[in-house]
Amino acid sequence: MLVFKSPTEERAVLGAIERLRKLGLSPADYSDDVANHLAAAQDLPDEGGQPERHNKIAIRFPFCFDERTLTFVEFVQFVDDLESATIIDNIECRSKRSLLLRVEASNPVQTLALLQAVEKSPWGIFAAGSHFDDLEISLALSGGVTLFGACVVLSGDYDEWFPPVLPEDLFVTAMASVKPDQEVLRQAVNAYVFELSSSAKVDLVRAPRRYIRADVDVGFKALPRLRPLLSGTQTARVLALYVEAMETADNVLKVLRFTRLFEYAALTMLRQELNERVKAKLESARVLQPDSDYVDELRLLFREFGGGRRQREAVELVVARCCDPDELARVAPKALKVLRQRTARVRRLHDFAAMLIATRNKAAHGGNDASENRRACPSNELATFAACVQMAAQQVIRWYGRE
Numbered sequence: 001m002l003v004f005k006s007p008t009e010e011r012a013v014l015g016a017i018e019r020l021r022k023l024g025l026s027p028a029d030y031s032d033d034v035a036n037h038l039a040a041a042q043d044l045p046d047e048g049g050q051p052e053r054h055n056k057i058a059i060r061f062p063f064c065f066d067e068r069t070l071t072f073v074e075f076v077q078f079v080d081d082l083e084s085a086t087i088i089d090n091i092e093c094r095s096k097r098s099l100l101l102r103v104e105a106s107n108p109v110q111t112l113a114l115l116q117a118v119e120k121s122p123w124g125i126f127a128a129g130s131h132f133d134d135l136e137i138s139l140a141l142s143g144g145v146t147l148f149g150a151c152v153v154l155s156g157d158y159d160e161w162f163p164p165v166l167p168e169d170l171f172v173t174a175m176a177s178v179k180p181d182q183e184v185l186r187q188a189v190n191a192y193v194f195e196l197s198s199s200a201k202v203d204l205v206r207a208p209r210r211y212i213r214a215d216v217d218v219g220f221k222a223l224p225r226l227r228p229l230l231s232g233t234q235t236a237r238v239l240a241l242y243v244e245a246m247e248t249a250d251n252v253l254k255v256l257r258f259t260r261l262f263e264y265a266a267l268t269m270l271r272q273e274l275n276e277r278v279k280a281k282l283e284s285a286r287v288l289q290p291d292s293d294y295v296d297e298l299r300l301l302f303r304e305f306g307g308g309r310r311q312r313e314a315v316e317l318v319v320a321r322c323c324d325p326d327e328l329a330r331v332a333p334k335a336l337k338v339l340r341q342r343t344a345r346v347r348r349l350h351d352f353a354a355m356l357i358a359t360r361n362k363a364a365h366g367g368n369d370a371s372e373n374r375r376a377c378p379s380n381e382l383a384t385f386a387a388c389v390q391m392a393a394q395q396v397i398r399w400y401g402r403e
Helices: 007-023 032-042 072-084 108-120 147-155 182-200 233-246 251-282 292-306 311-322 325-331 345-365 370-375 379-402
Strands: 056-059 068-071 086-088 092-094 098-105 125-132 135-142 171-176 204-206
Touching: 007 072, 032 056, 056 072, 068 072, 072 147, 086 147, 092 147, 098 108, 098 147, 098 182, 108 125, 108 135, 125 182, 135 182, 171 182, 182 204, 182 233, 182 379, 233 251, 233 379, 251 292, 251 311, 251 345, 251 379, 311 345, 311 379, 325 345, 325 379, 345 370, 345 379
Parallel strands: none
Antiparallel strands: 056 068, 086 092, 092 098, 098 171, 098 204, 125 135, 135 171
């Protein structure tokens, strides 16, 4: 039987059990502890013995071996979340205060390593927390019995061979203490996915629920540490662009999508440069008695920035300001000969930027420009170049985090 500390606690737990019944879940669907308690309450055993007593509730779904033990408070909160939870496209589970994103690593062997690490730590690995819009959000990579699995039980989309909790279930879980805006939770998830990629070299992609077997014995020697999450509003868009780029396994598409991140960053940098130039003009003594020449100079200044700059110049500006050639050289393809040399920083980064633009243009425009094709990355080194571009994108985002 369940043992309660007070009538208030008993009412809260029994109320949660009744709410689950109204959702369509009988105790047999989720907990032997609850089922046994209700049976014992109706028909107490005689001299044969006393029922076993519990002050926690073990949750386990049909056809599943995994279970999770919850305190009474956690159980009531779990039911609160489940009442508002829904699964979107078999990938996301949203509730009033949480977001679960079903994921896998882009490297299948790494996925198995993560699953083994999660199995040893049921409440999650890579735990992190930060403030987003003055709201404390905690994140972790978890598996096993989750809100997602409970929603699957409610939907009935399972059987003996396709149970609610699968061996390969892996979720990025974002949880807030109060009801947040879903976009804030999404920003937190994007920041977390970026940090896993940058700090732990774990690249996660969205993974719809499906059954596979995971029985290869691999694992991390030690879980890498994460740096503080980037929670500023100025990083929200670049984090979203980064996560979108990682979602494709095609290396050409990765380069295309990461280039969008560079172009977006260029707009921010050009805006900063314009502000500095305008401030310098406004600090001139001529501003007190502006003549026609002074007004023309201001007009030309705004025209220079208002029309934008050519794509090549914009990307080169971002690369020159944000990127470290020594780090890029460690993962660069052989075709980036200048970048891999110990020469002037400007020359090395120009070599990288030129190949990035040429590869992007070749993919976007069908390779119609022969001169661009010669500067583009060779097809047999695209995978290496995509990894190099990804590292450069991480350095750009780090720059945003410092600004």
